[in-house]
Amino acid sequence: MHKFTTLIQTAWQRALTHRFSIIAYRIGEIIEVIFLIIMWSSLYEHTAVISGYTLPEMLTYILVGNLITFVTRNFLSDFMAREIKDGTLSLFLVKPISYFTYACIREFGRITMPFLLSLGTHLLIILFFWHRLIITTQVSRLLLLLLMVAGAFITELLISYIVGLIAFWTDEVDGVYTTINRLKKFVSGGYFPLSLLPSLYIKISYTLPFAYSFFVPTQLYLGKISNTTALKGIGVQIIWIGLLCGIIKLVWRRGVRRYEGVGI
Amino acid sequence: MTIIEVKNLSKTYEYYKKQAGLWNSVKSLFHREKLFTDAVKNINFTINEGELVGFLGPNGAGKTTTLKMLSGIIYPSRGEASVLGFTPWKRQPIFQKQFALVMGQKNQLWWDLPAMESFILNKEIYEVPDKQFKTTLDELSRLLEIKEILEIPVRKLSLGQRMKCELAAALLHSPKVLFLDEPTIGLDVVSQKNIREFLKKYNKQTKTTIILTSHYMEDVEALCERVVIINHGSLIYDGALSKLMDRYVDQKMLEITFTEDIAKTTLEQLGTIAEFTPQRVLLEVPKQKTKEVAIKVLSNLPVDDILINEVPIDEVIRKIFTASKTL
Numbered sequence: 001m002h003k004f005t006t007l008i009q010t011a012w013q014r015a016l017t018h019r020f021s022i023i024a025y026r027i028g029e030i031i032e033v034i035f036l037i038i039m040w041s042s043l044y045e046h047t048a049v050i051s052g053y054t055l056p057e058m059l060t061y062i063l064v065g066n067l068i069t070f071v072t073r074n075f076l077s078d079f080m081a082r083e084i085k086d087g088t089l090s091l092f093l094v095k096p097i098s099y100f101t102y103a104c105i106r107e108f109g110r111i112t113m114p115f116l117l118s119l120g121t122h123l124l125i126i127l128f129f130w131h132r133l134i135i136t137t138q139v140s141r142l143l144l145l146l147l148m149v150a151g152a153f154i155t156e157l158l159i160s161y162i163v164g165l166i167a168f169w170t171d172e173v174d175g176v177y178t179t180i181n182r183l184k185k186f187v188s189g190g191y192f193p194l195s196l197l198p199s200l201y202i203k204i205s206y207t208l209p210f211a212y213s214f215f216v217p218t219q220l221y222l223g224k225i226s227n228t229t230a231l232k233g234i235g236v237q238i239i240w241i242g243l244l245c246g247i248i249k250l251v252w253r254r255g256v257r258r259y260e261g262v263g264i
Numbered sequence: 265m266t267i268i269e270v271k272n273l274s275k276t277y278e279y280y281k282k283q284a285g286l287w288n289s290v291k292s293l294f295h296r297e298k299l300f301t302d303a304v305k306n307i308n309f310t311i312n313e314g315e316l317v318g319f320l321g322p323n324g325a326g327k328t329t330t331l332k333m334l335s336g337i338i339y340p341s342r343g344e345a346s347v348l349g350f351t352p353w354k355r356q357p358i359f360q361k362q363f364a365l366v367m368g369q370k371n372q373l374w375w376d377l378p379a380m381e382s383f384i385l386n387k388e389i390y391e392v393p394d395k396q397f398k399t400t401l402d403e404l405s406r407l408l409e410i411k412e413i414l415e416i417p418v419r420k421l422s423l424g425q426r427m428k429c430e431l432a433a434a435l436l437h438s439p440k441v442l443f444l445d446e447p448t449i450g451l452d453v454v455s456q457k458n459i460r461e462f463l464k465k466y467n468k469q470t471k472t473t474i475i476l477t478s479h480y481m482e483d484v485e486a487l488c489e490r491v492v493i494i495n496h497g498s499l500i501y502d503g504a505l506s507k508l509m510d511r512y513v514d515q516k517m518l519e520i521t522f523t524e525d526i527a528k529t530t531l532e533q534l535g536t537i538a539e540f541t542p543q544r545v546l547l548e549v550p551k552q553k554t555k556e557v558a559i560k561v562l563s564n565l566p567v568d569d570i571l572i573n574e575v576p577i578d579e580v581i582r583k584i585f586t587a588s589k590t591l
Binding site: 001006007010011014017018032087088090091094095096097227257259260261 | 276339361363365367376377381389
């Protein structure tokens with residue numbers, strides 16, 4: 001256990017040396033959110049409801065959804081691909097700790113500070129617009145939400161790990177990574193609520209892991225889905241986590257056999 | 265006691281052929297010719313506890329590939345190896361806690377943080393007890409003279425300082441076996457010498473078994489009694505460095521300076537001229553004739569000084585490499 005806390009602490013210390021860049025990223029995030037708020041506000045000027053969403057609901061959807069996206073995302077694939085490609089992976093392969101554990105815990109430590117800062121900036125925006133938003137205080141719902149977000153965090157980390165492992169075969173994963181991110185934003189409801197689309201589409205989204213990083217948890221927050229549906233959703237997440245772990249095991253075993261440890 | 269045993273170890277890499285040019289790049293998207301190269305071919309050797317063995321060979325000879333297999337980074341295509349009784353590529357933690365790998369071209373230290381942070385992380389990963397960590401660190405910082413730089417971010421250190429810290433990071437868990445891949449690469453002469461002296465002392469004190477690859481003959485001469493020479497993936501010599509000299513060298517070098525100019529033709533009768541200026545000559549002479557030639561020179565020519573030297577070792581190695589290429 002000690003090695004995990006030390007690894008996280010080391011990653012935190014590293015993050016602190018890059019504080020300027022981390023803060024600079026947050027500025028972009030704030031601008032994006034404010035832009036979305038302005039856009040939707042003007043779309044609602046002549047109508048009170050779009051696809052069952054009132055303006056406060058829509059604004060809440062954007063703010064809460066973005067907040068969840070920011071706290072569940074990671075940058076693991078890029079980091080891993082580089083380590084596999086330039087042979088740095090060799091350094092981890094000789095250590096008495098699995099690369100999976102090492103990479104995931106380090107990533108957790110790496111994103112903690114951006115996570116906290118994003119949380120801070122979003123809470124600030126929410127505070128600023130609070131009279132135009134929907135605030136939920138139902139404890140059971142918030143607890144389920146927390147569970148779902150934790151599940152989404154793990155799912156995203158595992159997906160990134162798999163994408164990173166592709167580097168054993170192709171050396172570069174930027175293309176796959178970017179494509180997956182674009183698709184993800186679309187099917188997770190990141191561009192607009194999935195409720196605007198046909199119901200079949202929504203049904204499919206519920207069985208995929210991506211919607212749980214944006215659409216489903218915000219629906220839960222807004223009370224548009226019941227706690228029972230949310231529980232089912234968490235079940236789907238757990239199945240995905242198991243599935244992804246299995247895939248990782250298989251892919252790793254094959255990939256590491258191909259690894260040549262170039263560059264030394 | 266045998267620590268490392270290698271039996272018929274082989275590694276074949278596969279790669280794709282692509283001819284130069286844009287059109288060929290486009291073609292290679294659809295069809296690529298798969299090729300194989302034998303990086304290591306049927307290598308056998310054993311290494312005993314406390315030995316310091318040098319791996320020699322030109323670039324691409326298979327030294328590093330062998331080291332990678334012995335540290336479990338890559339899987340062999342054929343053959344077996346055992347290090348401390350374990351199969352390296354099974355990567356069992358109990359084995360990994362007993363060996364270390366240092367690569368001159370790859371750093372394990374966290375770039376933005378002081379080396380101390382990486383040390384503490386390694387302490388946890390290798391589960392080194394607090395007390396042992398403290399004594400080992402004290403000892404290593406004394407031997408390597410790095411006490412003063414442990415608190416400075418690694419990126420601010422010079423290459424030589426960084427290499428010393430890399431060595432310390434690798435040795436904190438007191439490994440029984442140490443693999444060094446080009447530990448002195450890119451270092452200046454003084455830093456090279458420091459690292460060399462440290463390794464020598466460390467090997468003597470701790471009886472750690474060490475395999476070292478290096479392009480610098482000074483490293484090998486100063487450190488290794490035994491050398492393993494690999495070329496084109498095959499082992500071509502395994503034995504004492506001194507025996508290597510006996511076997512492959514049947515010449516000595518006479519370095520003579522004269523008090524006045526001497527004609528080249530006079531000297532050509534005595535041996536092969538390696539270097540010549542009118543007042544100084546480097547003469548290659550068969551071993552058994554050395555004495556005879558020296559007497560002749562001293563009695564017939566206006567000699568200022570005469571030195572009888574061994575052929576430099578890198579010259580010998582170069583000869584072996586070129587000879588094995590034509591085999």
